[in-house]
Amino acid sequence: MADTTGNSSATRTRKGLLDTLEVDTRLLGMIGAFVVLCLIFNFVTDARFLTPRNVFNLSIQTVSVALMATGMVFIIVTRHIDLSVGSLLATCSAVMAMTQTAILPDILGGLNHPMTAPLALVVGLVVGTAIGAFNGWLVGYLTIPAFIVTLGGLLVWRNVAWYLTNGQTIGPLDENFQLLGGINGTLGETASWVVGGIAVIAALLALASARRSKRAHDFPVKPLWAELVLGLVIAAAILGFVAVLNAYDVPQNRLERMFEARGEVMPEGYTEGYGIPYSVLLLILVAIVMTVVARKTRLGRYIFATGGNPDAAELSGINTRLLTVKVFAIMGFLCALSAAVASARLTFHSNDIGTLDELRVIAAAVIGGTALAGGIGTIYGAILGALIMQSLQSGMAMVGVDAPFQNIVVGGVLVLAVLIDILYRKRTGAK
Amino acid sequence: MVDRSGTPLVELRDISIAFGGVKAVDHVSVDLFPGEVVGLLGHNGAGKSTLIKCLSGAYRQDTGDVYINGEKATINNPRDARRYNIETIYQTLALADNLDAASNLFLGREIVTPLGLVDESAMEAETRKVMGRLNPNFRKFNAPVSALSGGQRQSVAIARAVYFNARILIMDEPTAALGPAETQMVAEIIQELKKQGIGIFLIDHDVHSVKRLCDRAAVMKNGELVGVVDVDKVSTDDILAMIIAGKKPEHLAA
Numbered sequence: 001m002a003d004t005t006g007n008s009s010a011t012r013t014r015k016g017l018l019d020t021l022e023v024d025t026r027l028l029g030m031i032g033a034f035v036v037l038c039l040i041f042n043f044v045t046d047a048r049f050l051t052p053r054n055v056f057n058l059s060i061q062t063v064s065v066a067l068m069a070t071g072m073v074f075i076i077v078t079r080h081i082d083l084s085v086g087s088l089l090a091t092c093s094a095v096m097a098m099t100q101t102a103i104l105p106d107i108l109g110g111l112n113h114p115m116t117a118p119l120a121l122v123v124g125l126v127v128g129t130a131i132g133a134f135n136g137w138l139v140g141y142l143t144i145p146a147f148i149v150t151l152g153g154l155l156v157w158r159n160v161a162w163y164l165t166n167g168q169t170i171g172p173l174d175e176n177f178q179l180l181g182g183i184n185g186t187l188g189e190t191a192s193w194v195v196g197g198i199a200v201i202a203a204l205l206a207l208a209s210a211r212r213s214k215r216a217h218d219f220p221v222k223p224l225w226a227e228l229v230l231g232l233v234i235a236a237a238i239l240g241f242v243a244v245l246n247a248y249d250v251p252q253n254r255l256e257r258m259f260e261a262r263g264e265v266m267p268e269g270y271t272e273g274y275g276i277p278y279s280v281l282l283l284i285l286v287a288i289v290m291t292v293v294a295r296k297t298r299l300g301r302y303i304f305a306t307g308g309n310p311d312a313a314e315l316s317g318i319n320t321r322l323l324t325v326k327v328f329a330i331m332g333f334l335c336a337l338s339a340a341v342a343s344a345r346l347t348f349h350s351n352d353i354g355t356l357d358e359l360r361v362i363a364a365a366v367i368g369g370t371a372l373a374g375g376i377g378t379i380y381g382a383i384l385g386a387l388i389m390q391s392l393q394s395g396m397a398m399v400g401v402d403a404p405f406q407n408i409v410v411g412g413v414l415v416l417a418v419l420i421d422i423l424y425r426k427r428t429g430a431k
Numbered sequence: 432m433v434d435r436s437g438t439p440l441v442e443l444r445d446i447s448i449a450f451g452g453v454k455a456v457d458h459v460s461v462d463l464f465p466g467e468v469v470g471l472l473g474h475n476g477a478g479k480s481t482l483i484k485c486l487s488g489a490y491r492q493d494t495g496d497v498y499i500n501g502e503k504a505t506i507n508n509p510r511d512a513r514r515y516n517i518e519t520i521y522q523t524l525a526l527a528d529n530l531d532a533a534s535n536l537f538l539g540r541e542i543v544t545p546l547g548l549v550d551e552s553a554m555e556a557e558t559r560k561v562m563g564r565l566n567p568n569f570r571k572f573n574a575p576v577s578a579l580s581g582g583q584r585q586s587v588a589i590a591r592a593v594y595f596n597a598r599i600l601i602m603d604e605p606t607a608a609l610g611p612a613e614t615q616m617v618a619e620i621i622q623e624l625k626k627q628g629i630g631i632f633l634i635d636h637d638v639h640s641v642k643r644l645c646d647r648a649a650v651m652k653n654g655e656l657v658g659v660v661d662v663d664k665v666s667t668d669d670i671l672a673m674i675i676a677g678k679k680p681e682h683l684a685a
């Protein structure tokens with residue numbers, strides 16, 4: 001064991017800039033890789049990759065996989081796996097599509113009733129959570145390995161979806177439901193700035209309260225300038241993202257149609273940006289909730305403790321079986337949410353929706369630093385992982401790489417990312 | 432010397448437990464007084480772990496009773512045992528390697544804020560306090576316990592057992608995986624806990640450390656109690672004879 005007792009204030013001066021800022025070097029590495037990736041694609045595509053339009057598209061394309069990846073982090077952290085998420089997404093999507101096109105119009109009378117979208121969404125979420133909980137019960141209480149339960153589920157739920165819709169494409173979906181898809185539902189410029197402003201204030205308050213809480217217990221805090229730099233970087237990132245999304249203008253003819261619908265004439269030279277899509281807002285909300293659950297609740301504690309040492313968790317009085325049910329139920333809920341976003345983006349439910357998503361979701365979680373051995377993983381990592389995967393995919397499509405090569409590269413990157421992760425952990429001495 | 436005139440802290444009376452046809456523990460009675468360390472010795476399979484698991488709540492005895500402070504106690508699971516202020520330090524330590532010391536110390540008993548969220552700062556502050564008492568050199572409060580040495584991990588496991596006002600402590604081979612310096616640290620902690628009036632059951636294979644750390648030694652063989660002896664009145668050879676041959680020393684047999 002290295003000598004740690006000599007770590008007095010005298011030796012603190014050797015600390016580097018990154019140590020002083022107390023930022024996660026692994027997060028920094030991932031952001032770095034992402035930035036490099038974006039710059040390369042931007043260079044190769046003659047600056048088409050980093051246009052507001054493409055950033056907007058990239059964001060809405062990432063949401064579906066990223067939502068599920070946050071749930072997959074909990075699954076993998078507790079040493080399980082879920083191979084059925086893509087199929088579960090299809091079942092939830094089919095249920096929601098049938099509810100809003102075949103069942104609710106008869107009950108509520110007519111299409112596009114204001115209650116259709118919320119009701120369909122609730123039905124989907126309930127079904128998703130129930131199926132997830134059922135999977136968790138099979139794994140936790142009947143002790144069937146998660147790999148087998150969800151491998152079976154991969155077939156079962158894909159074909160339940162097929163059966164529910166007779167294999168047909170169901171659409172178009174309810175107009176309000178489509179707001180979740182991305183391009184059809186955005187906040188607009190002003191509201192986006194308001195949301196951005198609130199996010200900045202919330203982030204700064206969170207930093208300040210963490211500092212105050214440390215102070216209250218006389219723990220060492222980082223210097224004030226470090227705190228300020230961190231705050232500035234976060235604020236710049238948030239506001240920069242909002243600015244880019246706002247810079248993507250709604251096409252002129254679409255604006256004209258909007259004004260016509262209201263019986264007005266569009267003023268000359270009028271422009272309007274899209275702003276933050278609702279789906280991205282949803283992802284941000286889910287990310288915050290899941291991060292709070294992971295770090296600040298007993299449930300999160302128990303998830304990570306069980307992943308680190310299941311026996312210890314059991315001896316500490318944690319009901320690890322019920323915990324498994326909860327973790328899979330959360331995954332099911334997120335699959336349903338993801339199904340709503342994915343089908344709303346397409347504006348219809350198709351029989352092959354979510355195909356191979358299980359692999360994308362697992363890859364996103366693993367690229368984001370979730371260890372398959374359990375006990376380690378972060379929500380933001382998984383989202384960043386999903387973003388890197390999606391950038392890679394659409395960047396290559398933009399450059400004009402052939403489809404088979406795209407998949408070959410994505411597969412290779414997954415393996416490479418895990419290798420880099422293993423080397424990083426060895427270097428830093430963590431397990 | 433330990434005062435054994437009052438009510439024993441723990442009394443295991445006539446405990447028997449059988450698995451299938453095998454009598455793992457056969458009518459064994461052992462008691463423990465405040466501030467006393469009683470060593471449990473015997474071969475693998477002698478029944479010492481099984482006996483003690485009736486106290487920690489992992490097993491339920493077939494016949495016989497457990498008395499805590501003279502009152503009959505019902506212990507059906509580890510949570511019941513915790514309610515009687517019985518804490519166990521397992522041989523494996525039962526630590527979640529990926530979490531830090533504070534998270535492990537409070538695992539299953541987290542301090543929460545009024546909003547129901549885990550209060551990390553409060554838990555770390557409490558951990559600093561208790562570790563300051565047990566192992567003042569301990570500094571790695573923010574590292575996962577996998578990054579700690581054997582002795583440091585052991586002190587986290589001990590801290591977890593003593594923090595929640597343990598009155599009765601069960602230590603299952605606490606020094607088995609430790610080096611000499613760390614073994615010494617555990618010995619000092621045991622002395623410290625004795626002074627606070629905590630009663631300790633110490634399961635150990637090493638006769639020498641039992642002789643050094645314990646007041647009395649209870650030796651078991653084939654599920655039966657060979658005898659309970661004052662360690663100061665017997666030699667290590669006497670204890671070995673009890674373990675191997677199942678014979679109580681001549682000069683105490685009367």
